[in-house]
Amino acid sequence: MKYMGANELRDAYLKFFESKGHLVMPSFSLVPKNDKSLLLINAGMAPLKPYFTGVEEPPRKRVATCQKCIRTGDIENVGKTSRHGTFFEMLGNFSFGDYFKNEIIPWAWEFITETLSIPKDKLYVTIYLEDDEAFDIWTSKTDVDPSRIFRLGKDDNFWEIGVGPCGPCTEIHFDRGDGKITTVEEFVKAADEDRVVEFWNLVFTQFDKDEEGNYNRLANPNIDTGMGLERITTIMQGVENIFEIDTVKNILGTVSKIAGVEYKTDADKDVSLRIVTDHVKGVTMLICDGVQPSNEGRGYVLRRLLRRAARHGRLLGIKELFLTKIVDSVIENYGSAYPELVEKAAYIKKVVSLEEERFNETIDSGMDILKSYIKELEESNLNVLSGEKVFKLYDTYGFPLELTEEILEEKSMKVDLEGFNKEMKEQRERARAARATTSYMGSDEIPVNKIEATLNTSFDGYGNTKHEATVVILADSAEFREELSEGEEGFLVVDNTPFYAEMGGQVGDTGIITGDNFKAEVIDCKKNPGGKIYHVIKVVQGTITANDIVTLEVDNIRRNNICKNHTATHMLHEALREVLGEHVNQSGSYVDSERLRFDFTHFSALSAEELDKVETLVNEKIMEAYSVCTDIMTIDEAKNSGAMALFDDKYSDEVRVVSIGNFSKELCGGTHVSNSGQIGLFKIVSETGVAAGIRRIEALTGFNAIKHFENKNEIIKEVTSTLKCNEKDILRKLHSQTAELKEKEKEIQELKMKMVQGSEDEILNSVKEIKGVKVIASTVEGLDGNALRDLADKLRDKIGNGVVVLGSGSEGKVNLVAMATRDSLEKGVHCGKIIKEVAAITGGGGGGRPDMAQAGGKNPEKLGDALEKVYELVELLVK
Template sequence: MKYMGANELRDTYLKFFEEKDHLKLESFPLVPKNDKGLLLINAGMAPLKPYFTGVQTPPRKRITTCQKCIRTGDIENVGKTSRHGTFFEMLGNFSFGDYFKEEIISWAWEFITETLAVPKDKLYVTIYLEDDEAFDIWCSKTDVDPKRIFRLGKEDNFWEIGVGPCGPCTEIHFDRGNGSITTVEEFLKASDEDRVVEFWNLVFTQFDKDEEGNYNKLAKPNIDTGMGLERIATIMQGVNNIFEIDTVKNIVKKVSELSAINYGDDAIKDISLRIITDHVKSVTMLISDGVQPSNEGRGYVLRRLLRRAARHGRVLGIKGLFLKDIVDSVVENYREAYPKLKEDKEYIEKIISLEEERFNETIDAGMNILAGYIVELEALKETVLKGEKAFKLYDTYGFPIELTEEILEEKGISVDKEAFILEMNNQRQRARSARGESSYMGSDENPINKIDASINTEFVGYFETEIEAKVVALADDKEMKGELVKGEKGYIVTDSTTFYAEMGGQVGDRGIIISESGEAYVYNTKKNVGGKIIHYVEVKSGNIKKDQKVSLKVEIDRRSNICKNHTATHMLHEALKEVVGKHVNQAGSYVDDERLRFDFAHFKGLTEEELERVETLVNRKIMGVFGVNTNLMTIEEAKNSGAMALFDDKYGDKVRVVSIGEFSKELCGGTHVKNAGEIGLFKIVGESGVAAGMRRIEAVTALNAMKYMEEKEKTLKEACNVLKCTEKDILKKIVSQSTEIKEKEKEILELKNKITSGAEGDILNSAKIIKGVKVISYALKDVDGNALRDLADKIRNKMESGVVVLVSNVNDKVNLIAMATKDAVESGVHCGKIIKDVAAIVGGGGGGRPDMAQAGGKNPENVTKAVETTFDIVEKLVK
């Protein structure tokens, strides 16, 4: 058995199966498509599910891949065990109704024992308890010792997820120990102790499990295998930990350099080194595949991983931002398999820096909140922090529970861990509910998603807007149907169509479908999970029947406007590259008949000058009346011609390349104008940030652009009438009035300060003594928040000892503030609790620290009651 690096192993595996007539596909992005049940791709077969279910026809019956995967279910074990990681690569080979058990078992044994030269006396095989066929094949088609084959139950050697395709599996294991294992009991014990490691699972998908739990035989069984690249690399490199294989070890080394901590010197610090290594690797892959940090979904997974890595940097004593410095090592070790990482490196580093910086701010805020909790607990002489509060720190401020426990332990305080776990479980349940129930494909169980893969619709909408076609399928939300009648909503599939289905950011077409017996309005056009074009219809008269001949007519004016906006989107993309920088890449778009929206990677808002230059460049190219040409090419021909391709799109053998003169060239399946001059006018109407490192431009074209300009002109004229000036003088008039308003505001502020200063004596004289504590509760009028806070601070200083609560009615809203001296807090006064109860009386809420708190309310009619109640609240608090 020779040493093999991870990159060499990957290539060796893929080439082996290419020689067995498998089509090698590049890894799909980590973001799944048409799979509502998956947040992120978590297995090699996950992107291929449409081929297994028959809703899509695979490009070849034999496929092999090395698939990027993310799993966070065992995130708490990452770094602590030898085999857990959030990012991993899954080597796989798949058969869609072609070969079956005999071929894959033979090939698997050949690859392991001959290509990799793994010693046979180090290998064990497990099969499903009842799978005699697999046992016979292992014994007759390979030279494995039958004594090294163990039969296990359903839990270990049968693969199924709810209903749908499933079947028994056989697994291949490597023995890292010495001596022979002779019984199932010995094997299971060795497996539990990590002496025996499973590294390749061969799934025989031969059944279709129905809702009643019956296992129905598939007419064409499939093969689905998965071998963890990291697992096999540990075997081939003679190491026991996935963090010690060559590609990952190189990243660990970089983290060690940044932290000045040698890997292997300290077992506890090694955990942090491994967590940072794994998480930065995952974050790099996620960002490259278009995931942005956010507080929900896959964006939350990214944010959680990044913040967890940053937190462990603090544990190791790393100062400042450091995560971006690890990206270079990740790219260097993985760019051979994923060359896009190198292209995206600068962008990835910027996103990570922005998010790490934001985390540093939130974790500091979390420290302040935790400090407040500690003061409260100490004042109440309590030693357990409520689980709800620990969860709030975790959920709102990204504050790891371990850090909360560590800080509290120094103060002799613990966390109600059971309540914390309950909150965590509730959150997971909410997330599951938000995703909804799903099928094997993760899609809704709409009958239209189950159309047979053999049904195809020819799209002719690039050239025609009205055609004759045949209805090949009809359905409503419950079942496939023979007809749809007046008043019914449903779905129509035809053998050809001129309706464009929503894709690539372009909305679906609308129009009508007419048969000899009825008419239906097409209110949307989309593709189902199998990629079939579906017309969403409402029958307006008569009926539409299966197998009928029908006329399809697209709304021409709407399509025309969509085309203008789509072509303008391409021009905007190129203009941004020229004006802002070549790093600008499309991250998403939306094109309908009214406007266009374009999202792109950039790290700061565009200046007015940049926006003006972009807009002018697009309009100059429109006025150049360049022809818009479309050519079909192979993907390689397209890339060699300089055409831009979107980061997450999978392309077929032939692609459409849309060229706008010599200005723009992109791969695109959408509809476009024939000449750029048709767009007429391009106007940017908005630029904003949508996520860290992500900007959005919105624009209008043609008549909508003219309408936008006319509305602006109308507003300008109305403003001139109000200000009583000409358009030429409007700016001068606004500046003059702004200066005048500021002077008046200054006068008003000075008057307010005089009023509040004059009230100081009355406020101080209103003090009462409650259980030995001086208490002031006083109502004012028209004193804003800032002035109220300054006044309260002055009163507290002049009191020397006690608590002051001020309430002010301003514009039918209530401001409240409470401040207390140190000795008053020690006697039991807590401003946060006072203000919370007082604010409730005036219809508001708020809180704060023991020595200072503020709030607002919306019921000024209760101000007097709020003032009077303050004394009762203080009396209950004072010891």
């Protein structure tokens, strides 16, 4: 058996199946497309589900891929076992109703024993208990020793997930041990002990399981195989751990070098080295595919991986920011297979760097919070930290559970694990509910989502917004229909439509459909998961019937406004790249008839000057009245011509390239104006951040931009009328009035302070003494926060040893301040704790240091009750 590198193995597998007539497709993005059932792609076949279900026609009936995958279900085991990893690659070959068992079983044996030269006496095969067909093929079409084939039950050799496509499978195993296994019992024991390792699963998808549990034979059975690249590489390289294969070992070596820790000298440190290696690999791939750190969904997966990696770097003794150095190593080892990693290297590293910096800040905040929790436990003579607080540290501050356990253990304390797990379970249930899975593809179970892949629906509306077509399908939300009558809403499919279906950030067209006996409004136009175009309609007159010849007419005014915004989006993209730099790439967009929204990669808010430059550049190019041209070319021709494309989009062999003069060139299937001058005017109305490293611009074009200026003009007229001045003098007048107001406010505050000073003696006479600590809790009317602090400071100086809590409330607002002397702190007084409880009574919140704290509230009528509570709190705090 010859040594083979992971990159060499990947290439060998894909070339082998290419020689068997398979189309080798590049890996799909880790972010699922049109599949609500998955958060991230977790198996090689997952992106191909539309082909298996028949809702989309595959580009070829035989396909082979090496698919990037992420699984985090066993994240706690990563680094602790030899097999667990969050990111992995799945080699797979697939047949969509073409070949079946007769072909794949001999091919698999040929690849393993001839291409890879794995000794036949190291291999075992398992099949489903009842699959005599597979046994006959194995024994008649390969030279496998029949005594090395074992029959196992449904749990081991039958693939199914709920209802839908399923079937038996055959698995191929490698024996790491010596001596022949002769019985099923011996084989199962060897597998449990990791002596025997399964590395290739061939699934024979030949049934469709229905709701009643019946297994109905598929007319066209499919083949779905999966072989983990990391696992087969461990076999080919004679290692037992996925962290010891060449590509992963190289990354681990980088981590080891940065940490100054030699691998395999300390078991605990080895775990941290492996976790950093695995997680940064996953993080790099996720960011490359457009995932951004956030507190929910796939962004939360990314943030969790990144923060765990950063935390384990700290455990290894790494003090400085280091994750981008590991990213370099990931790109070096995987860039040849995934060139988009090289193209997006700077962007990936910037996102990682920003998130690592943010984590360093939050971990320090988490440490402060944990210390306060420990102090509370000590003061209460308790030794178990509640699951709720542990989860808050974990979820809000990214504070790992094991770190909390470790720190508590040093204090002879422990975590309420049951409570923590309950909180974690509730969060997972919330996330699951948010994904709202409803079917195999997670899409709504409406009839138009089940249209056969062989049905053709085409769009012919680039230069044409009205033409005739034939009604192919009618449906409502529950079933296919032969007709829809006046007042009914439903779905309509025609063979050819001028209506643009929502796609690529551009909304669907609206308009009307008419026939001899009916009229219907088109409310929206969409594509189902299989890419079939359907119209959401409401019949306003008569009855529409399947096979009717109809006239479809797009709302031209709305379409024209959409076109203006879409073309302006391309121009904005190019202007941003020219003003900010070539790191700017589209991250998302939304275009309708009212406005455009454009998300892009950039790492700081745009300055007013930068926004002005971008807006001016777009308007200059609009006024140059560039022709907007579209060309159909191959994907390679398009890229060679300089056309921009999104890395995570899959394009067909031929693509549509939209050019705006010599200014902008992008791959795009949307509708556009024919000349940039038709846009008229471009106005940016907002610029905000939506995620780490992602900014968003919203803008208006044409008459909507003009309306924006008209509205601003009306506001200016109202201001001039109110200020009784002309437009030129607005700023001067405002500055003058603002200065006057500030002066008046200052005078008012001085008067209030004089009034308060007169009542200082009265406040001091209200002092109560509790356990040797003087306490003032008093209401002072009409003071703002600054004046209240000044007064509290003076009173604290005068009482010598004690605490002062003052409150002021008016017009639905409460200000509270607490200050304490050093002597009173030694006796247990804590202003932060006092103010938190007091503010809660007034419907607010706040906190602060032991010697000074402030808060706000919104119920002035509760101020008396709140201040009365101060005496009770001091009684509890003072030792």
